[in-house]
Every structure is written in C-alpha cells, then in structure tokens.
Amino acid sequence: MRVLSEKVTFAGQDGQQLAARLDRPEGSEPQAVAIFAHCFTCTKDILAAKRIAAGLVLRGVAVLRFDFTGLGHSEGEFANTHFSSNVDDLLAAAAYLEGMGLAPGLLVGHSLGGAAVLAAAGQLPAVKAVATIGAPFDPAHVLHNFGASLELIEREGEVKLELAGRPFTIRKTFVDDLREQRQRQRIEALGRPLLVLHAPGDETVEIENAAAIFGAARHPRSFISLDDADHLLTRAADAEYAAEVVASWASRYLGLVAPKPLPGVPEGVTRVSEADPGGFRQDVLAGAHHLLADEPLSYGGTNLGFTPYQLLAAALGACTSMTVRSYARRKKLALDDVTVDVSHDKIHAVDCSECEASGGKIDRFERVLHLAGALTLDERDALLAIADRCPVHLTLEGQALVVTRLAGEPR
Incomplete structure (x- = not known):
C-alpha cells in the first residue's frame, strides 16, 4: 500500500490558514481517520510525524498532520499563540475533516501535542481513542525550556529566546495560559481508551509524566515503553515501532481490518511495490494475501518485514x-x-x-x-x-x- 500525501490548508482558531498534509492510502478509502499533533516548536514535517503517519496509513488510517499557528508553513505569529490556541487549532482541524466526511476517530499527540490531544478529546464526540507519545502530564512542564529567562518573561512581558536553534518570542500570556490548565481533570474525564507511549530515558519529558498520565486515566488505558528511544524518535525504527503499536492498539476501537490488496493485481501475479518510496520496505501482494518485505536496520531498512x-x-x-x-x-x-x-x-x-x-x-x-x-x-x-x-x-x-x-x- 502506497502513501498518498496531499497538501491542504484550513482555517485555524483565529482564521489564519494552517498548512497541513493529509496522508491516506492510495487506491482505497481509509478505514479510519486520525489527527497527529506535533511537539512544541516542531512542525508537521518532523521525521517522527512523517514516519508515524506513514505507518498508520499502511494500516488503512488516513492521517492529518498540520502546523500549529505561527509554526512551519502556517500563517500567524507564534508570539500570539498559547496552549489553549493550540487546542483550538486541533478542534479546527477536526472540524475541517468533518466537513470532508472524515470525522477523526483517533488523536495522536507527540510531546506538548500529546497534552493538546488530551485537552481536545473531550470536545470531539467522534473520537474513539487517544494516544500520547512522550507527553508531559502538565502542559506547564514546557516552561523548563525557558530556564532563567522565565523570570524575565514574567517581568518584561515578552522575551525572544532561541529554542531548538530557532528564535521565538515568548510572552507572559503564553506562560499564564500554561499555568491555568487543569489537565488532571481532563484526563480523569477523558472517557476514551488511552495509550501512553514513553521512553524511560527521555531527558526532555521525564518518564514520571507518563506515570502521572496513566495514573489519572480511567480504564481502558495502556502503557508501552519505547525503551532506548529519544524524545523526538529520531531513529526510524523507533517511530515505525510507535506507529505499529498505535495502529494495532487502536484497531479494536476503530474496527480496523487487515489491508486488502490493491485493485488491479492480475490472478497468478505476485506484485511487489514500494511501501515507503525511497526506502526498502515493500508491499508484497498475491491474491487476497499481503505481507511486508524489508531490510534490517544495519542495511538501511526499518526491519519491519522479511528480507x-x-x-x-x-x-x-x-x-x-x-x-x-x-x-x-x-x-x-x-x-x-x-x-x-x-x-x-x-x-x-x-x-x-x-x-x-x-x-x-x-x-x-x-x-x-x-x-x-x-x-x-x-x-x-x-x-x-x-x-x-x-x-x-x-x-x-x-x-x-x-x-x-x-x-x-x-x-
């Protein structure tokens, strides 16, 4: 199954146009739809987002990944945003999909995006499951990125900082909004199946955050350790594993079934096509049967199928x-x-x-x-x-x- 990635835009919480990618299975209707929310100051095109979206598409799930206001290719000023506006952008993304007849059934959030999906889920009746990856329990956890500048932000009203090698203007309204969030109550009232993925050695968002989210959530809830992955899931194998786990876990709540072969494969023909164009992973189709071929990590593959x-x-x-x-x-x-x-x-x-x-x-x-x-x-x-x-x-x-x-x- 190939991934068809389409550039789209939609109006965000304040009317600004948000840049997005709608990844879907080529040649077939998606079985379910997901929204992916990226990490703090990241974009929809971070490698983890692209790889996780591709992995979900291989299981028949269409994925909308978008840049929050003021980030990536989206319009607006980052300085005018805060956590609550990110949540509103998520709700706008869901409304955009609903308008296309693609109401999202799954929310996946990475880092602060994980906190955002936990906050937004309660306002989206169509959502059937939520998954977080390296998410903080309290959105205010992100304030540790500001270090000694936090006091200056509160005193001066705004400060220009360098985060992840890029300049950002952080205002006191951003800090105040983070501190006003009542995330525990949201998690306790989530009312959806929750999957928490976290790496024990995550140095950006410590593993204790995953324990707090899991402890506040009601059943059904699940926890998966990402072992020695880093916070951004920079290794392809870690992102691929996270995607496979999320898809397998969500399948029971979204009613996913094994992908069917693409139409047009003649009887008696075994068709092999790139599942990840430019990579080694291959879809092998024969009649009603499907499997993956790949190469091990040492040869530049993702080790998700037979060599x-x-x-x-x-x-x-x-x-x-x-x-x-x-x-x-x-x-x-x-x-x-x-x-x-x-x-x-x-x-x-x-x-x-x-x-x-x-x-x-x-x-x-x-x-x-x-x-x-x-x-x-x-x-x-x-x-x-x-x-x-x-x-x-x-x-x-x-x-x-x-x-x-x-x-x-x-x-």
Missing part, C-alpha cells in the same frame, strides 16, 4: 513441510507435526562436492526437519528423502529462466 532471502528460505521451508505432509497423508503415517528450520549462507564453490561450479561463491540452504509422531526409523528416512522432491527445492537446484521487460512492452 528477500528470508522470503526465499520461507518458500523452501513451506514447500518442504507441505511435501512431507502430503506424503505422510498418502502413506497414512503417524506424523503429528512437522517443522522445518531453514538457514542460508554463501560458501565457496570448491567446498561443495555435489556442485558443478568450481569457482566463486554459491548459495547454501540448510534444512533441519523436526518430525513429531510415532514414526519408525524407516518412515523417518522416507520423509527425509521425500523432502528433496519439494518443487521449490527442485527449482533452486535446477535451472530457472528469469525474463524481465518494461511494463507496456510486448511479450
């Missing part, structure tokens, strides 16, 4: 197991269970006495058969021998012809 050689080993193992089972049925053998372990590596051709090649390296697959049941030694030997008649085994040991052409060219 190509693992798929090849799986084909050999599955074919072997089916062949052994078919023989056991035909011969009425007492085979209770069969498991096939397949490993793959490269060896020098000179080390293979059975191989015709004499130079370079060749692929070597090793199968280990685990046969359970009241089988005689002769029956076990027969099953071992029949494993070599597996069609995929014969293909790998024989000669295969691969013909490649461009789409649209004659056969």
Whole structure:
C-alpha cells in the first residue's frame, strides 16, 4: 500500500490558514481517520510525524498532520499563540475533516501535542481513542525550556529566546495560559481508551509524566515503553515501532481490518511495490494475501518485514513441510507435526562436492526437519528423502529462466 500525501490548508482558531498534509492510502478509502499533533516548536514535517503517519496509513488510517499557528508553513505569529490556541487549532482541524466526511476517530499527540490531544478529546464526540507519545502530564512542564529567562518573561512581558536553534518570542500570556490548565481533570474525564507511549530515558519529558498520565486515566488505558528511544524518535525504527503499536492498539476501537490488496493485481501475479518510496520496505501482494518485505536496520531498512532471502528460505521451508505432509497423508503415517528450520549462507564453490561450479561463491540452504509422531526409523528416512522432491527445492537446484521487460512492452 502506497502513501498518498496531499497538501491542504484550513482555517485555524483565529482564521489564519494552517498548512497541513493529509496522508491516506492510495487506491482505497481509509478505514479510519486520525489527527497527529506535533511537539512544541516542531512542525508537521518532523521525521517522527512523517514516519508515524506513514505507518498508520499502511494500516488503512488516513492521517492529518498540520502546523500549529505561527509554526512551519502556517500563517500567524507564534508570539500570539498559547496552549489553549493550540487546542483550538486541533478542534479546527477536526472540524475541517468533518466537513470532508472524515470525522477523526483517533488523536495522536507527540510531546506538548500529546497534552493538546488530551485537552481536545473531550470536545470531539467522534473520537474513539487517544494516544500520547512522550507527553508531559502538565502542559506547564514546557516552561523548563525557558530556564532563567522565565523570570524575565514574567517581568518584561515578552522575551525572544532561541529554542531548538530557532528564535521565538515568548510572552507572559503564553506562560499564564500554561499555568491555568487543569489537565488532571481532563484526563480523569477523558472517557476514551488511552495509550501512553514513553521512553524511560527521555531527558526532555521525564518518564514520571507518563506515570502521572496513566495514573489519572480511567480504564481502558495502556502503557508501552519505547525503551532506548529519544524524545523526538529520531531513529526510524523507533517511530515505525510507535506507529505499529498505535495502529494495532487502536484497531479494536476503530474496527480496523487487515489491508486488502490493491485493485488491479492480475490472478497468478505476485506484485511487489514500494511501501515507503525511497526506502526498502515493500508491499508484497498475491491474491487476497499481503505481507511486508524489508531490510534490517544495519542495511538501511526499518526491519519491519522479511528480507528477500528470508522470503526465499520461507518458500523452501513451506514447500518442504507441505511435501512431507502430503506424503505422510498418502502413506497414512503417524506424523503429528512437522517443522522445518531453514538457514542460508554463501560458501565457496570448491567446498561443495555435489556442485558443478568450481569457482566463486554459491548459495547454501540448510534444512533441519523436526518430525513429531510415532514414526519408525524407516518412515523417518522416507520423509527425509521425500523432502528433496519439494518443487521449490527442485527449482533452486535446477535451472530457472528469469525474463524481465518494461511494463507496456510486448511479450
């Protein structure tokens, strides 16, 4: 499934146009809709936001991620905003989606955006579930970013600070608004399933915040540790994991089902297409079946699916197991269970006495058969021998012809 990302704009809480991205599954209607709220002074295009949105889209969830007023590509002055205006921007985003017939059923908030979704959820009847990532329990937690300048802000009325390498004007109204929030009461009255994701080593928003949110929430509530992730989920694997967890958790509340293959895949064809254009993750579609292929993190992938050689080993193992089972049925053998372990590596051709090649390296697959049941030694030997008649085994040991052409060219 490909991610279709569309630039959109909508009117924010004070009429300013807010820049947004609506990410949705290409070629199919979304099963549910989510809003993603970004972290303090971040934007909709921060890597974590893009990766989490893409991960949710792969599960059939359309995601609206937008820049709060005065940030990113949105209009307005950041100096005129505060936490309450962020909440109002969230409500405006929900109203925009509702106007399109896409009422959001899921809110996902990162850091201060997590506090914002907790504050907004109670005003959005269509929302069925809420997830926070590295969120503070009290929105005023963000004040620690101002350090010694906080006293100057309160005395002077406003101060220009450098946050995350960029200049921002912070006014006393911003500080006062944060201190006036009654977040505990909101969490206690949330009335929605809540998922809290937090990294124990988060140095920006300490793990105690997650404990406080979880403690104030009513059931159903869940907590997931993000282990050694950093606050911004800068590693792709951490953001991908967060997206997968949120999607899996929310599926029971949003009624998500496994994605269906894209239309237009002919019968008898296995189609492989990029699930993350520019990356290694691939959608593999065959008939009504779907799986992911990928590469490990060490090779630049996201480790969310089988590697190509693992798929090849799986084909050999599955074919072997089916062949052994078919023989056991035909011969009425007492085979209770069969498991096939397949490993793959490269060896020098000179080390293979059975191989015709004499130079370079060749692929070597090793199968280990685990046969359970009241089988005689002769029956076990027969099953071992029949494993070599597996069609995929014969293909790998024989000669295969691969013909490649461009789409649209004659056969």
